[in-house]
Amino acid sequence: MRHATTNGDARVWHVSDDLAARYAEGVLPEPEAWSLEKHVEGCGGCAATVSEAVRGTAAGPVLAEIRDAVLASLPAPAPAAPAARRPRRHVPHRFARLLWAAGPAVRGAWLPAVLVVAAGALALAYGTGYPGVRALLLAVAPVVPVAGVALSYGPHADPLHEVAAATPGGGLRLALTRTVAVLAVSLPLLTLTGLLLPASGAPAAAAWLLPGLALALGSLALASFVGCRTAALLTGGGWLLAVLGPVPAASSGGAAGARLAEQLSRCLDGVGAQSAWATAAVLSAVLVTARRPVYDRPLGR
Incomplete structure (x- = not known):
């Protein structure tokens, strides 16, 4: 279902190809799907694995079109200020x-x-x-x-x-x-x-x-x-x-x-x-x- 890697004493769980494929096909049980979605919020590697699995399904082209349409509707970013004049801002993310x-x-x-x-x-x-x-x-x-x-x-x-x-x-x-x-x-x-x-x-x-x-x-x-x-x-x-x-x-x-x-x-x-x-x-x-x-x-x- 998942595979584990070890880093010292810590065991880190990641999404396997089989789990990603079952999620993309919509056959993964709801609790496991929630767990996977929560995990990929903070794991870029697993997010890429799941994204590639979803792209391989019938919904992949549709999602790609939606993504392109959303990106095309965004306004162009304003020119960045020179590095010497750009103020440093600390964004309180938490x-x-x-x-x-x-x-x-x-x-x-x-x-x-x-x-x-x-x-x-x-x-x-x-x-x-x-x-x-x-x-x-x-x-x-x-x-x-x-x-x-x-x-x-x-x-x-x-x-x-x-x-x-x-x-x-x-x-x-x-x-x-x-x-x-x-x-x-x-x-x-x-x-x-x-x-x-x-x-x-x-x-x-x-x-x-x-x-x-x-x-x-x-x-x-x-x-x-x-x-x-x-x-x-x-x-x-x-x-x-x-x-x-x-x-x-x-x-x-x-x-x-x-x-x-x-x-x-x-x-x-x-x-x-x-x-x-x-x-x-x-x-x-x-x-x-x-x-x-x-x-x-x-x-x-």
């Missing part, structure tokens, strides 16, 4: 890869929006004395990671989504990486903001953590059926409808804040409520795992 993996949400408009939500809650509480700001923040907070997940993965997030979904580093692995990045930003930031706000009868500042995790995983699982944006609309909209729906629109600020805090207490406070959210998070994670093959194909919008 940071760039990490930023790309984190997804459009973390490096785009979503992150400033989260900061605006946090700063706006503090300004509303201490600048205007508006009652029930923590309850309002707890009502909005679980939707924030859901929105981040929706913006992080799918055709709208990556121009090359179809290609990325088929790579070993794409698919569910990429979706989970971006979900973790969204949660790593939103969970501590909004929880810290909640701690700085007056309680005013609202649940604890960290009471939304399990619901936020469950809704994010639920949105990710539902996306495998209906697409990222529709899934975010269903999960985030369902949450907002559940907590904001019972609050009368005509209520005064204090009455609305008290009613919202009461409704949030039903949804968030107590061992029963938190256990239900933990169960929902686990079930969503199981469903995401079961639906893993779907992420190897482009998801709908």
Whole structure:
């Protein structure tokens, strides 16, 4: 299947001609194909072996035509600056890869929006004395990671989504990486903001953590059926409808804040409520795992 070479005590595995031929013919089992694709990302020799095997198939001429068309469409490179005047630039390759993996949400408009939500809650509480700001923040907070997940993965997030979904580093692995990045930003930031706000009868500042995790995983699982944006609309909209729906629109600020805090207490406070959210998070994670093959194909919008 593969052949090994030894360099001192290290054993380095490489792609054999037979393995490359089976991959080019499309008969290699999926796990072995993923392993091969991951290996050739960093091994030029094996990449050349696989490329030559693919060129020998019926798809070879078609791929060659596509390659020539892509190269022909590229603009001509600008003249290089003289060596003496060319500035030396240190490109942070690892940071760039990490930023790309984190997804459009973390490096785009979503992150400033989260900061605006946090700063706006503090300004509303201490600048205007508006009652029930923590309850309002707890009502909005679980939707924030859901929105981040929706913006992080799918055709709208990556121009090359179809290609990325088929790579070993794409698919569910990429979706989970971006979900973790969204949660790593939103969970501590909004929880810290909640701690700085007056309680005013609202649940604890960290009471939304399990619901936020469950809704994010639920949105990710539902996306495998209906697409990222529709899934975010269903999960985030369902949450907002559940907590904001019972609050009368005509209520005064204090009455609305008290009613919202009461409704949030039903949804968030107590061992029963938190256990239900933990169960929902686990079930969503199981469903995401079961639906893993779907992420190897482009998801709908």
